[in-house]
Amino acid sequence: MNAELVDRVLASVAALGFQRNQLASTLRAGRRTATVGLVIEELANPFYSTIASVAAEVAARHDTMLITASSEEDPEAERRLVFDLCSRRVDGLLVVPAGSDHSFLRPEVEMGVQVVFLDRPSGGLPADTVLIDNRGGAREAVAALLAAGHRRIAVLLDSVAVYTMRERLDGVRDALDDAGLPPEVARIAEGVADPSGAAETVGALLDGPNPPTAFFAVNNRITVGAVQELWRRGSGAELVGFDDFELSHLMPRPLTVVAYDTAAMARRATEMLFDRIKGDRSPPRTEVLGTKLVWRGVRR
Template sequence: MLRVTSTPGRTRRPTMVDVAARAGVSVKTVSRVVNNAPYVQPELVERVLAAVAELGFRRNHLASTLRSGQATATIGLLIEEIANPFYATIAGAVAEVAADHDTMLIIASSEEDPAREQQLLRDLCARRVDGLLVVPAGEDHTFLAGEVELGTPAVFLDRPAGGLRADTVLLDNRGGARAGVRRLTADGHRRIAVLLDSTSVYTMRERLAGARDALTEAGAADDPLLVRDGIRDPATAARVVAELLDQPDPPTAFFSLNNRISLGAVEELHRRDSDATLLGFDDFDSARLLPYPLTVIAYDTHTLARTAAELLFRRIRGDRDAPRDVLVPTELVARGLPRR
């Protein structure tokens, strides 16, 4: 089990009063230094900054907007790409839960950049949010250990945290992929091509592992030539499907590990009037209208997000039980139009 180290005797966030006491200056001097006020003696600035670093003090960026003695209930949501319908649904569901709890929601996008993710999470913590919901881009979240230790709860969704034991709400990626490929092997398929984005992505690794589980159960050969990665858009997916179909012993079925790959696969399979079977992870609005039959591994994104948000609010209200791991189930659904 991953462990979070703690500082002995540290049970609350350091305040300006603590910094002033450590530096041997007034609270007013600390305030002037942390707010970059002019005309503070360099020697005092140095003492205050040394105390800030030693205590791990963070200025509350919202303090100037708060009424005396009051606090603003706020949570932060970090997603990867605001324009992606998957993340838009997550944001909408979290906003619903936040509204139910009279809480303001701040949404930020990491653009799948781990460095940007870290900076945004640090910024949200500096603003003293009451909790964090994170769809992680990076694989190292130990930098959040101090904030979690000081009482800022964090819940990770869609992908787990790296190096930090925290509440996690995930899709059953491996189980869903296993169930889908089991159906393909039950229908007699043994040469099944698996098309994915990148094995550096947690969800891709889990879905690939589930596919391999089912192939192994069926006694199907694990042909590395049938596993193709680096497919990040529909055009690339269509090109890879064409290459595989042109092989002397082409696959009889394709398993695309996300909806963008499914779109490209449908384009090429329909163009060729192919008899190959298509299985895709992720349902999407236009899937039922695609000009080619396929089975999708579907799930409820709204449930994924609401589950994570409600778990966060339980933590904010004082739940101190051990971190939970929650799996959201998937199901197989027929989509697309039948062949003529």
């Protein structure tokens, strides 16, 4: 086209506010939609926001847009979000499962949607999965408390309906079995869902008969609430928490965390998804990332 016609077209584009329809252009050319979906549990939790950030970064390197949605730990919401993303013809899905049955995704997978699960395995659907060693990390954490001489350990957890909670509780039991100690050494407190609930539970346990000398908090939000209450009381009870968290090194009292590389988990899962989108049809595989104990907090 000559320069005059180009100028006229560009002037019309500017006047009309035209935006190119990327989805329509890829469909017309018989290409993929260059979008992938991510379904996580809770955007406010730094663990999940890290996953979203890393997944978006990897997707951008593949010239793909990431659409993120939060199921808020609700299996029905997860199902609705997954179907909504599939209706938008995403090329693939990254899912941190809220439910335990994902067989509903089978027709979508058979139609070509690639799926990778992370942090928790799928139920009823063979798929690539990237996990952390929840059981091994909890086992090491409680073993350290036992080695320090603790025999009254409170375990603070949300719900055993959640895969990671069950695995971490199994790790607690493994540590007790290894030491030849009865299950009663660990006092299990369920239904601890957030920092305020954790603080309240810690307080109640410390005020009760035979108070714990140590606490094992099974996720980062519970750990934060436990730190708050132990610091408020000036308690010397030892604390180990599963999951490292931002500013943990600045907590006002000593604690230990079970740390792992959240970014590495998200990066690996997202790369696995793009391998599948590009044509990898090898059998589904599960990869497990290790953990380690790390000292945190202010030590005097």
